Amino acid sequence: MFSLFLARRVLSGRRVVAIGLDIAGLHCWIPRNVSEAQSILKNSGTEQEDPPASLWTTSASGLVKLRMDPTCSQTPITVHQMFQESLEKYGALNALASKKNGKWEKITFLEYYRLSQKAAKSFLKLGLERFHGVAILGFNSAEWFISAVGAIFAGGIMTGIYTTSSPEACHYIAYDCRANIIMVENQKQLDKIMQIWNRLPDLKAVVMYKDSLPEKHPNVYTMDEFMELGNEVKEEELDAIINSQVPNQCCILIYTSGTTGKPKGAMLSHDNITWTAAHCSRAGDMQPAEIQQERIVSYLPLSHIAAQIYDLWTGIQWGEEVYFAEPDALKGGLVEVLKEALPTSHMGVPRVWEKIMEKIKEVSAQSGFVKKKMLSWAMAVSLERNLSSSNSDLKPFRMKLADSLVLAKIRHALGFSQCQKHFCGAAPLSAETLQFFLGLNIPLYEAYGMSETTGPHCMSGPYVHRRHSCGKAVPGCKVKLVNEDADGSGEICFWGRTVFMGYLNMEDKTREAIDEDGWLHSGDLGKLDKDGFLYVTGRIKELIITAGGENVPPIPIEDVVKKELPLVSNAILIGDQKKFLSMLLTLKCLVDPETSEPTDSLTQEAREFCQKVGSRATKVSEVVRTRDPVVYQAIQEGIDRANIHTAANAHHVQKWALLEKDFSIAGGEFGPTMKLKRHTVVEKYKAEIDSFYKD
Template identity: 40%
Template sequence: MSSCKTLSPKERDRQSEAKAKEHPYCTSKRDGEVHLRQEDTFTSQAPITVHDMVMNTAIKYANYIALGSKHRNGWHLLTYIEYYEECRRAAKAFLKLGLERFHGVGIMGLNSEEWVIASIGAIMAGGFSVGILATNSPKACQVIAESSEIDIFVVDNDRQLQKIIQIQGSLKHLKAIVQYKEEIRTRMQNLYSWRGFLDLAGSVSEDTLDRVIDSQKPNQCCTLVYSLSATSPPKAMMLSHDNITWTTLATAQRLSYKCPPEAQEILVNYLPLSYMGAQLLDMWVSISVAGALYFAQPDALRTHPPLCFGLAKRLTFNQARKFLGLHHCRQYFSLGLGLSRATLDYFLSLNMPILALYGLSESTGIHTVSRQHDFRLLSCGKSLPRTHIKTQNEDDEGIGDIYIWGRNVFMGYLNDEENTQEKIDAHGWLCTGDLGFLDTDKFLYVVGNTRAPCLHADIITLSSGERINPNPIEERVKRYIPLVRYVVVVGQDAPYLCALLTLKCQINTETGEPRNALTSEAVALCRQLRSQSTRLSDIIYDGDPVVLEFIGQGIDAANAEVTSHSAKIMKWTILRTDFSVAGGELGATTKLKRAMVARIYQAEIENLYEEDDYDD
């Protein structure tokens, strides 16, 4: 006889309530409320909603420039009071289109004033702002739309519109689409231009909107951030009003941003606003300090000026900054991992220290901050005020799993109670999924991904059981072989390590895809080696012996530095293309997606181990 007991609906509800009481800091319900991580309610910053923050700035700095966009006929500027009124108009228009409480507004397109107005308007109207990468496939858009219950899509052009048209038959909540760039080419019911959309606001009263705004609480969700993986279902991270407003103000204070009338900060946005780090630093921080936010042109990331070290080194610091186009910048920041020691040293030699920030979408984009007079090279800085960091399961070198705590920690994963409770413990600590250590002065150093089962790990476990961190190996190879752009060390469950290499190729400025032609830097290096190669195919298909020998010598030099025989690269191959966002190997911020690389180049990896002529 089975000993299992079928629970009644009431019993299941009681169990869910008991679990919620055990985890008061998190929820997976779209209309859920959480306990804020306030150590002292008398000295902590009072919780406010997104609307409160935007309105306070609009009242105090009404006539200061808030947004700037370059159009064909010049600049289009909005003051803070105009910005606020446009957000209210968008909110009323969303209500007119039928946006329901705790349902989503999906925003997909290039950054613009319409993007941020739609985002804030969706929140004011009681919905969720759901930023979606413009590179997402229709299928990815469908998955996001279904889980966040998107009522309205806001897209920038016909290309993005066509993605929604392909899937609209499967979207039971979809009520309207708004296109904010280009002339509308497709005529269909419930499709609105940006101007036509805003005109809908006239039939919704101010009182109606105010009632919706007044019903919102700081500890309720207002934004969803999606993590899409090639190996697991997408996760929707729920961020509360307090997550955004508290983290914004704490970050602005830690970075010593100025406010009018003392000075007005000027920010230029180019990273996708669907990426939470960029959204927080550009969109929200600019509002909190009444800064002027300008949007870069769509081709801002398609220019690749050479960083001529020899020339810049001969210039004075100020001339070097001007040469690089950075002479107006006061501070230089890098968010996340990826900058090599050589890059940091280069900019430091120009008296331009790059200050590292660290955070996850689950921590509202930011948790640690470096400052000009309070930073350490290779460190991500110190935690925000009234937040905490700890490491657990440290190894012999003191490196352990990083856990964080603070009002920036997210509410939970939408509709995913199991993963939410695995990610956040009963005391509100978040498992970041990263490995690192704290020095004696509480500076954080992140060295890789964690061994914890909650996330895909960078750590490679060989068939012998030995664990290898590929990151320092890859950086070492790039240092010895400047012709190489990306190095991906592989070897999970294999007897030894191998490496996938890409060479530095030019980028197609229209598509963002890599070309066959090598960069000028790579060609110059080939000339130094007495090689005539100018294209990737010259090296791969024609088997340029000079370049191949140089790469082999670089691998040998990198191997000579390791202390463990298992950390040596035994075989390597040059891939037929460089990595790119368009190709799927890189994320929106050009961060390497290891799982996707392993999937795309599975055949190449298998070939490295197929003819196993390696003698242990």
């Protein structure tokens, strides 16, 4: 339904009246006169007089042309303008929920906004300069959000640093973004910065926002002290900076992982953030609070764009209530928060969903015979229904019975009893994981994008969904394939308002990523079907080219091996410039809940596999160090079965080895978002790989 509305909004630092259309919660602003239209165009970088010369820049203070076209014509706005618009609608609603002393403490959007303004003034008092960095080093929290928003209000560039970063990694980012202020969570993170402070010429102050300071250091403040610093800063000073901001300039830096070289600072504009928060989220069916206030749990690293756009910026755009998990969320504490928050929407990287799957299997394996049979029956019914092209062909009574007797209870135990949308992103999702959750009547909707596309450029959702696809390009965005092969697979390229401004101070890398026509090259391989659904098949840099010239995408082969061998946790295909393919394997094992380190104990699923083939092994070391003959024979048989499914003989795995320890973040094989670092694996296990090719 279309409805005309009048609304007040800020453009170029002044309040004007604009007429807009409200179309299913998407606001399209129409200027009322020529002067307002010129102001809008100037801010968007599309004014005819003296526009920015390029779609990209590598300067922190640079302006870019926005990718405006008829399919993507919504008026650009700044982060502050987005917050003000949301404030008018959602000011009285709860915005952020933090657990303190066993109780949830909540603040409203109005309080959130005022605290962000207060933080912005304090940043100015500490000497924050325009387009200099405010780095945030800590786990997800209300303080993280307030610092991020306040830094942008104050004209800085907000930059997250992973909590797992070493002092040297912290130095690289803080130096590169010219950080004036660094916000740290606790003493552990403060110690890192103290080690490198003398090598950060732009650093003026550090704020520790969780712990108290055991001893006073010059220019180091607690959060309470910091928030009071700005009391002397006049409203007019902050307003002048806010009003000078335009949508086509940088406000956020997202640093890439640096697995193939130095980390790159992807510059995101106000428009990147505000447009993506509004339109990509609606493509995934996230609801505005006037229809339904979404509840989400924030636990994935906010230094990564996926979590930041989903938790922080979409939260402001649509009036969501965000619950903050404890730092041990990925060590086993996540489910408890989910059970208390009861999210309506949840996002996880593949490894998070895999860990949930493994835990359910573990509990099921320890259950009695009847419970096991009930779960198996219920999941079979749900999987059949969800895989059916016409669900109505199946008897609805069976599905209702299976759901009410078994599946609903499992979803309740996971904290998903009110969850309507379950998203997955940041890495490919295996077919096994997808099917397992379909068996629980939990469809996982994949999203696809990069730091350089402000997160999701393609989205799946309840109404746009196809199995094994990451969905379609968000309305207003485009996707194309270049250099397609005979099978229709090519490099995925992006166009739209999600596309970043460029890499900070890296012109050569920016030119590599953005071509002459302004298309962003992803480095990923994919296929498009006739309906526009995208299927990601691998990365160009991960593509294995054998000595015989065969191009082999590793992920499909690895997925088949893991499907054939349910005791295998990770399977890594090897063979670039080699005569044949080989594989490194790790076994499923329990994880230490305190350290998240893999232990030597096999999971229940892995032990059952061993028992089934005639082995009594309960530890990884018992299998690997003794080269347990029955387990090794079973693995070889599984590899042989997997080879039958490959496209050609050159795609067969001819040799393999079991590693003594599963992969982990601490081990270096996974990044902070549990994404596999293939280059690190190849370097770390070079001796094992070399042994495959000695003869």
